[in-house]
Amino acid sequence: MKVLPYFEEDEGAKSFYSINLKNNLEMLSKEEVKVISKYMESCVVIDEWLSNIKDPITGQYSIPSKTWCDGKYIWDSSHTFYLKNYRARLPDEFLDHVRLRMQKGFALDSLRKDELRIEYESILARLASGDESFYVKY
Numbered sequence: 001m002k003v004l005p006y007f008e009e010d011e012g013a014k015s016f017y018s019i020n021l022k023n024n025l026e027m028l029s030k031e032e033v034k035v036i037s038k039y040m041e042s043c044v045v046i047d048e049w050l051s052n053i054k055d056p057i058t059g060q061y062s063i064p065s066k067t068w069c070d071g072k073y074i075w076d077s078s079h080t081f082y083l084k085n086y087r088a089r090l091p092d093e094f095l096d097h098v099r100l101r102m103q104k105g106f107a108l109d110s111l112r113k114d115e116l117r118i119e120y121e122s123i124l125a126r127l128a129s130g131d132e133s134f135y136v137k138y
Helices: 030-042 077-086 092-104 113-128
Strands: 044-048 061-063 066-069 073-076
Touching (some): 030 077, 030 092, 066 077, 066 113, 073 092
Antiparallel strands (some): 066 073
């Protein structure tokens, strides 16, 4: 699996692949945002916390703390939040993947949370040790 990197302004872990959110706003059409965010929010939540994340644009703690997975990619709710609220850029590789799955009608009910979570925890451990090979490049 691959991980969508945080944006530079996020409070989460930064990586070599992070990009500046403020320089990547309003990059997608409203129609693309609807389709892609619907897909992203219909996937499996593999991690969740009670506290919200700070929106670096407004300074408000308004972003739910969740991590999603579709069996190939992992992303946080900040990605869907920025997509829906600011039409923020996401990696082309990920967008192409979502568009292809939407065209082919991927069966999201085939995803198994327990299996995804085991692989996610393994990736987190490797990221914690400095391995950034799981990040998707912008």
